[in-house]
Amino acid sequence: GAGVSQSPSNKVTEKGKDVELRCDPISGHTALYWYRQSLGQGLEFLIYFQGNSAPDKSGLPSDRFSAERTGGSVSTLTIQRTQQEDSAVYLCASSLDPAGGPGTQYFGPGTRLLVL
Amino acid sequence: QKEVEQDPGPLSVPEGAIVSLNCTYSNSAFQYFMWYRQYSRKGPELLMYTYSSGNKEDGRFTAQVDKSSKYISLFIRDSQPSDSATYLCARGGNFNKFYFGSGTKLNVKP
Numbered sequence: 001g002a003g004v005s006q007s008p009s010n011k012v013t014e015k016g017k018d019v020e021l022r023c024d025p026i027s028g029h030t031a032l033y034w035y036r037q038s039l040g041q042g043l044e045f046l047i048y049f050q051g052n053s054a055p056d057k058s059g060l061p062s063d064r065f066s067a068e069r070t071g072g073s074v075s076t077l078t079i080q081r082t083q084q085e086d087s088a089v090y091l092c093a094s095s096l097d098p099a100g101g102p103g104t105q106y107f108g109p110g111t112r113l114l115v116l
Numbered sequence: 117q118k119e120v121e122q123d124p125g126p127l128s129v130p131e132g133a134i135v136s137l138n139c140t141y142s143n144s145a146f147q148y149f150m151w152y153r154q155y156s157r158k159g160p161e162l163l164m165y166t167y168s169s170g171n172k173e174d175g176r177f178t179a180q181v182d183k184s185s186k187y188i189s190l191f192i193r194d195s196q197p198s199d200s201a202t203y204l205c206a207r208g209g210n211f212n213k214f215y216f217g218s219g220t221k222l223n224v225k226p
Contacts, residue, residue, distance in 0.1 A: 041218050042204060042216035042218040056210075109158055110157075
């Protein structure tokens with residue numbers, strides 16, 4: 001079956017512009033996660049959705065970052081007024097049920113964002 | 117102090133060698149750990165997870181947790197060039213948040 005998909009796969013933007021990153025989770029997966037991976041760094045947790053609600057937004061680095069999820073499916077991560085330090089790979093993961101344990105998170109291929 | 121510390125490598129070994137990858141963690145409150153493998157320009161994929169101390173084996177891979185020293189390890193036997201990737205260790209938090217190491221880049225030479 002289809003895995004987690006993300007679009008675009010690459011995005012180059014100018015400093016100060018807004019960008020939207022999209023994640024399509026595996027069908028039926030109720031939990032969705034956004035992570036950021038900078039060069040040489042591990043995965044940095046950004047936000048978690050259970051259904052359409054986000055009980056944990058603690059990882060969002062600033063108020064320029066926001067995310068939403070609609071219909072319990074597709075999620076969009078928006079970065080406003082992008083800065084060069086926002087350049088990174090943004091990864092999305094989904095799982096059937098967060099209570100199902102750590103073995104159930106499936107990652108997408110990521111969106112590579114470059115802010116010039 | 118980072119939640120999970122991992123040597124970034126790179127680690128280069130000949131084909132057939134036994135590989136040892138290691139991480140340390142700081143918070144003992146959560147006792148499940150994971151190893152992910154990430155190929156270049158791909159998302160991470162789960163290799164193994166364990167809930168407790170001791171060893172867990174899956175084919176050529178063995179995950180080991182030492183709670184007394186807060187040390188987690190991944191051993192790869194009979195390493196293959198196809199094992200060349202970045203390996204990420206992670207500690208579970210609440211079910212909605214994992215803490216990842218920075219990853220160790222492994223290169224297995226034919």
